[in-house]
Amino acid sequence: MKLSILIPAFNEEKTIADVITKVNEQIYPGWDKEIIVIDDGSTDNSKAKISAFAKASADKENLRLISHNRNQGKGAAIRTGLSAMTGEAVVVQDADLEYDPADIQLLLDTLGDRMDLVVYGSRNLNPERQGYSHYVIGSKIMDWLVNLFFGTKLTDVYTCYKLFPAKIIKKIDIESRGFELEMELTAKTLKMGYQIKEVPIHYYPRKFHEGKKIRARDGLKGIWTLLKYRF
16 A cells, blocks of 8 residues: 655745655555645745655655645645555645644554545644644634534544545546645545544644744635535
């Protein structure tokens, strides 16, 4: 079995090399892995750092760099990565250091050999750290709305860590270009009748001055996206 790990990156020169290193070091028993880094039109040194890492890697066949000529958004970057993946399952790793790649094992353990299940890594099941208070409140509102409309009990629909069997995610016609991708994936997965299970993960939120990109307007786009795909 092969796990495709997609790393979308836009202007993450401070963290991208560390993230790829950590992902590359992980061993997930029973799973080979391919790492696909999508540089989404970075204007800093992100692309150069990714290229340097790829050239120096001893496992070049399983580390790929795809570049956008201009910034198109996280959703667009993920679409690009999905078109190139060859694994039986896929997960996204953000290019910052907010998520620990070691926790992907927890998602894989929950998935097991089931290809009819989607697994989310929840930052809210056993929270040790949380981000800005207004972000926490916004996230809870998103969760509440999804649970209201779909009859679920999810705690973190906007988590980065979403583990999809390839056969499920390839059924989803992704339209989002930005962070509303997270809501689109959740809504369409539930509407197709697939179960989403959650496992607790670690979370190390960063500040705006450290490069955090999601904004309040992305939350409004998320609500509109939910309404659009639910009804």
